[in-house]
Amino acid sequence: MGFNKYQVQHFFRNTLLHIFLLTVTVSCLFPIFWMIRSSLMSGTTIFTDQALIPVDLNWHNYVVAWTRGNFAVYFINSLIYTISVVTGIVVIASLAAFAFSRLQFPGKNAIFYVFVAALMIPLPGSFVPLFVLMNKLHLVDTRMGYILCMINVGLSLSILLLKTFFDKMSPDLENAARIDGCNQLQIWWYVALPLAAPALAVVVIYNSLNVWNEYILATVLLSNQDLMPLQRGLMVFNGPYQVDYPVLMAGLTMTAIPVIAIYLLMQKHIVKGLSSGAVVG
Amino acid sequence: MFVKTNGRYSNTKSLDAFTNFLFIVPAVTIFIIFYVYPFFELFNLSLYQWSGIGPKTFVGMRNFQELATDKVWWLSMGQAGYVTLIALTFQNALAFALALACDREIRMKRFYRLVFFIPPVLSEVVVGFLWNWMLNSGTHQGHQVGLVNNFLTHIGFPQLVHDWLSDPKTSLTCIAVVHSWKGFGWGFIMLLAGLQTIDRQLYEAARIDGAGSWRLFWHVTVPMMVPVIMVVVMLTILGSMQVFVLIFSLVNQGLVYHTDVPVIRIFSSMWGTNQFGYACAQAVVFGISLVAVSFTLKAFSNRIKQV
Numbered sequence: 001m002g003f004n005k006y007q008v009q010h011f012f013r014n015t016l017l018h019i020f021l022l023t024v025t026v027s028c029l030f031p032i033f034w035m036i037r038s039s040l041m042s043g044t045t046i047f048t049d050q051a052l053i054p055v056d057l058n059w060h061n062y063v064v065a066w067t068r069g070n071f072a073v074y075f076i077n078s079l080i081y082t083i084s085v086v087t088g089i090v091v092i093a094s095l096a097a098f099a100f101s102r103l104q105f106p107g108k109n110a111i112f113y114v115f116v117a118a119l120m121i122p123l124p125g126s127f128v129p130l131f132v133l134m135n136k137l138h139l140v141d142t143r144m145g146y147i148l149c150m151i152n153v154g155l156s157l158s159i160l161l162l163k164t165f166f167d168k169m170s171p172d173l174e175n176a177a178r179i180d181g182c183n184q185l186q187i188w189w190y191v192a193l194p195l196a197a198p199a200l201a202v203v204v205i206y207n208s209l210n211v212w213n214e215y216i217l218a219t220v221l222l223s224n225q226d227l228m229p230l231q232r233g234l235m236v237f238n239g240p241y242q243v244d245y246p247v248l249m250a251g252l253t254m255t256a257i258p259v260i261a262i263y264l265l266m267q268k269h270i271v272k273g274l275s276s277g278a279v280v281g
Numbered sequence: 282m283f284v285k286t287n288g289r290y291s292n293t294k295s296l297d298a299f300t301n302f303l304f305i306v307p308a309v310t311i312f313i314i315f316y317v318y319p320f321f322e323l324f325n326l327s328l329y330q331w332s333g334i335g336p337k338t339f340v341g342m343r344n345f346q347e348l349a350t351d352k353v354w355w356l357s358m359g360q361a362g363y364v365t366l367i368a369l370t371f372q373n374a375l376a377f378a379l380a381l382a383c384d385r386e387i388r389m390k391r392f393y394r395l396v397f398f399i400p401p402v403l404s405e406v407v408v409g410f411l412w413n414w415m416l417n418s419g420t421h422q423g424h425q426v427g428l429v430n431n432f433l434t435h436i437g438f439p440q441l442v443h444d445w446l447s448d449p450k451t452s453l454t455c456i457a458v459v460h461s462w463k464g465f466g467w468g469f470i471m472l473l474a475g476l477q478t479i480d481r482q483l484y485e486a487a488r489i490d491g492a493g494s495w496r497l498f499w500h501v502t503v504p505m506m507v508p509v510i511m512v513v514v515m516l517t518i519l520g521s522m523q524v525f526v527l528i529f530s531l532v533n534q535g536l537v538y539h540t541d542v543p544v545i546r547i548f549s550s551m552w553g554t555n556q557f558g559y560a561c562a563q564a565v566v567f568g569i570s571l572v573a574v575s576f577t578l579k580a581f582s583n584r585i586k587q588v
Contacts, residue, residue: 047421099304125564213404
């Protein structure tokens with residue numbers, strides 16, 4: 001069997017490429033494996049056991065994190081915030097996007113451009129005046145305050161995504177519904193929203209990840225432990241003094257696994273959402 | 282045009298405009314209260330001396346004058362710049378190399394793409410704590426506790442064992458590397474998407490003209506990729522300059538000057554020393570510099586496109 005020069009070259013080049021790609025793959029996955037592995041060690045074996053996979057799997061850390069570490073509260077709070085913020089964004093953004101795309105009213109384009117401009121201007125210290133405002137409105141340390149702020153965070157991009165989608169959608173079905181006597185609100189709910197399902201999926205997943213992973217506003221607005229979401233709770237748990245590493249790792253795993261699971265299930269939508277978010281930013 | 286059919290009277294047009302407008306009222310209300318108002322309030326408050334409660338004292342530009350000579354502030358700007366520089370070079374070079382590798386006919390392409398985007402979906406708090414644990418420099422009965430130091434001991438380089446996160450010489454670089462670990466998947470995905478839009482016939486044509494791989498890369502791939510590269514560069518700068526939560530969680534509560542970045546300064550002006558006006562002045566200066574950078578880059582990339 002003979003190989004010509006090009007086949008040999010090709011083979012070596014591809015092998016090198018795979019070595020490179022696999023090295024990076026390992027560097028991506030190993031820390032996550034290490035996090036899960038460390039979450040299953042006991043308070044002493046974590047410092048002494050060198051094995052990749054520990055002999056005794058100490059699932060008890062998850063119970064400790066869930067109860068004594070207060071992670072049950074943080075986890076449920078994160079769920080509450082994620083669900084309410086995403087629901088709010090979907091309703092409010094799709095109403096606005098529908099109007100910007102389909103309906104006529106004065107000042108339409110100008111208002112839309114203000115929303116887009118907001119996406120382009122980075123506002124790194126906005127949490128200072130936002131805190132002052134929330135304090136005036138007595139919304140500091142309330143679920144409502146945090147939810148409203150987070151709805152605002154995701155609003156502009158979601159409007160832009162949905163409006164772009166509505167613009168490309170044929171208005172035939174909507175016009176047919178209009179002839180049948182539907183009003184604008186009915187058309188939005190019965191015709192436009194179901195047809196926009198692909199874009200809504202992107203909006204839902206993008207914003208879910210965003211809310212679940214948010215930290216800064218949760219820190220500025222929430223100081224009551226019973227209201228904190230996971231990211232903030234992790235910071236509280238990891239106090240300045242002694243850190244219980246196995247339990248902390250269990251907390252990290254509980255925070256990260258839902259995100260990784262959703263990513264693996266929905267990766268197409270996520271990549272689409274994140275990159276379209278990036279292009280305008 | 283076939284738009285409004287639900288009106289019979291002459292004044293329906295303005296009535297329609299009004300009911301149509303109602304669709305954007307919730308969005309506009311939230312936007313004005315939580316974005317527009319704080320936006321202007323940021324500029325307004327930067328002119329006051331204020332502890333967050335009680336009366337404000339108008340001080341004009343004094344906060345900005347003070348900021349101009351605030352060494353800690355400019356140090357933090359430089360440190361964010363250092364993190365950004367490493368992200369721009371190391372992280373983006375890695376992302377580009379990976380994208381080029383995955384743009385070929387190569388097995389497991391989908392698998393690689395799936396894996397490289399896992400770090401970007403994790404939160405900064407999770408990534409920070411995780412790497413804090415792996416870079417831990419503690420010892421327990423003579424054993425290195427952290428994975429990295431432990432590994433270095435085991436492969437026979439105990440002299441490389443180091444206090445990575447507390448030593449001012451290495452802590453900022455560690456932050457930059459972990460930040461790049463978390464972020465390179467972004468650049469990878471965008472650059473790969475860009476590479477895949479390049480017409481394969483361009484490569485064929487250049488190859489027929491006798492161009493080797495290297496010239497193909499510099500004379501076909503790179504020029505075609507300029508718009509995407511500019512977007513990635515801009516996002517890297519904006520993202521890395523604003524790095525903050527990662528530092529909080531990675532450098533274990535160690536809010537010391539040598540790992541300070543602008544957002545941490547703003548944060549500690551607000552919570553640490555209760556100087557709300559000063560915090561706003563810092564935010565204004567920082568925000569304006571970011572906008573200036575992104576506009577310069579945009580103008581620059583428009584120039585390139587025209588050439």
